[in-house]
Amino acid sequence: MPGPLPDGEPMPPDGALPASALNTVGARGFGVYVHVPFCASRCGYCDFNTYAPGDLPGWRPEGYADTVLAELELAARTLGDAPAVDTVFVGGGTPTLLPTGDLGRIIEAIDKIWGLAPGAEVTTEANPESVTPASLRALRSAGYTRVSLGMQSVAPGVLRVLDRKHSPGRAAQAATEAREAGFDHVNLDLIYGTPGESADDFAASLAAAIGAGVDHVSAYSLIVEDGTRLAARIRRGELPQPSDDVAADRYLAAEAALTAAGFGWYEVSNWSTTEAGRCRHNLLYWTGGDWWGVGPGAHSHVGGVRWWNVKHPASYAQRLADGVSPGAGREVLTADDRLTEDVMLRMRLASGLPLDVLDPAGRAAAERARADGLLTVDGDAAVLTLRGRLLADAVVRDLLP
Template sequence: MGAMSVPRSVFGVYVHVPFCSTRCGYCDFNTYTAGELGSTAGPDTYLDALEVELEMAVARLAAAHEADSDQPGPRPAETVFIGGGTPSLIGADGLSRVLSGIRNTFGLAPGAEITTESNPESTSPEFFDALRESGYNRISLGMQSASSSVLRVLDRRHTPGRPVAAAKEARAAGFDHVNLDMIYGTPTETDEDVRKTLDAVLEADVDHVSAYSLIVEDGTAMARKVRRGELPAPDEDVYADRYEMIDQRLRANGFDWYEVSNWAKPGGECRHNMGYWVDGDWWGAGPGAHSHIGDHRFYNVKHPARYSAQIAGGELPIMDTELLTADDHHTERVMLGLRLKQGLPAGIFSPSAHRVIDRHIDRGLLHRVGGNIAVTDAGRLLADGIIADILLAEDDDLPGA
């Protein structure tokens, strides 16, 4: 591993649980149903391999640091995020085992944020009680929509009212921090569907909401339906209208945006995701998980059977590694940091970028906040295009351009 060129204060552990009971029509995540895996790559095999990967990860980081003190060594996790897939399918006992594996290897920093995603249908009051007992302190629930017709289009299996009930059960179990995920812009969705979903979000009394526009990914069942004309293609103007509906309703009820697709009540921001957005370090464990340590980015083999076999053979299941340059770090910092409400320090941008920034300020899409450049409310809808304009301008200032 090369020398660290960017100082970091955040370290997290992400664990990917690759199991789902069914495959949703819009999903292209690295997930597998029991029928796709057969009997040789189930949860028990996965958990055995995961524990060994965590041990090997700590040994790898310790050896790299011993060989070169500029290398980041293993650190206690300040944030933990269990994602998927459907982590709740391995049950509270399985999730407790995952957290014990992290505690026994990396360790947990005092006050660590520890989140697991859960499908509302595979949770219960007893499930949440057991998670609190084992050390989890944040829950993220996949709601997507409160409309049964939208859920059918998404191939989601939960009943519309279950996410609200699950959120209330989590709060009753002592979880102060609960997130609900929304998806907006689904083909056939109406304004009333979005209003109904927002009513449910507010009834659930959560402190965090993530709202994402539907992306029709190539290779998914939904993409095939759109291509055949069975579903209408998503509409950018509809996306913008729905985003504004969501933003206005949440901000009127105690939430504020802190990243373009994320809103929180005071103190409810997701610290783990902030680690991604501010160029922090994290180890990603599990099939297909991505890691970012110092100047290296790497990811694991995707299939659970191959993942387990590689670990059983005594090697980390890393599939590919990329060495990041200072320019790579800067590009990622701009791509992610300008999506944050706080923006980025004006001093990091090149002269050509500042000319583009000034034009976007004149258009009301960017503004200066203290010494930072940040998107305005209007600019949030166009953040990706603004970021692309700035990065293209910075390319003009590179030597030899």
């Protein structure tokens, strides 16, 4: 079931934003996130706002795109003359459970409302078993430029613990099919540190991802979230708690293997073979850009105002049918809030954090971190070292007021 929403003030029924926010839309880029909260089954580690068929009796994917289009129309009324869209990211859930034609209609609507900027990045996530060569060709023809596939592992035992349904080799096969369909940019997601995963298991997963010929790999340490089946199994003693030391070893293995294969890190958990292969939509988040988040539970940020939609698909659809914003609440970020987020997010990037955003105490902390080998200074920016990446959260805490 959906978890608690953040605290915040009520969202105006018409979704109106303060003039101060509207005056700066797109100053650091403008994107659209579309959440598709449906999965064929729920993975044991997942706490995202997603629903399997048994959670929503009678649900059919064919009607969801119309609800998305209704929120896009609300967004058009709210933002007015917003800049062209630099990036679109359709995430989930499993977006590719929707009919391919509906995924195309969503992109057409975004282009009609705001216009896609020349060379816009348009990404969809996909589970490996939810795509075919034909559907990938159709997605490419509909304007999608990038696909991100949930690989997680090639070890059968790890996939079983994570409750993944695809076969060990399916993700790499789907990546090959995506490249053959015309996608220049293909990502594979990996998860490391799963209970029972061996060093050889993770090495095999890295080798399979690299061998698939993709230009982007994301690798994330498993986080055990309260309320998930995985957390319950660990609490009952069926599985061991993931080890921080093992996670650090896995990260170092990922860095070594991916660097040797021609990938370079650009964010703590993300590597690409070229600058063009970096996920520009995620960079929009990490550098303080603006985006409208469409769908149940989706979060948005425009000009220092953040808001979030109601989480249940039925409530979300009903609000839009009633002509009311689906926003459940919002917060207007203070200057201190925005500084904290800027430091937290940009410090994770290979481009680093400009030192001039820090106060004197923060700059002194940066110098101590440099002396300790946790960061370097590249021009006027602080950049994490490999050791610093392993301790990124601690480094950031020291830099903040």
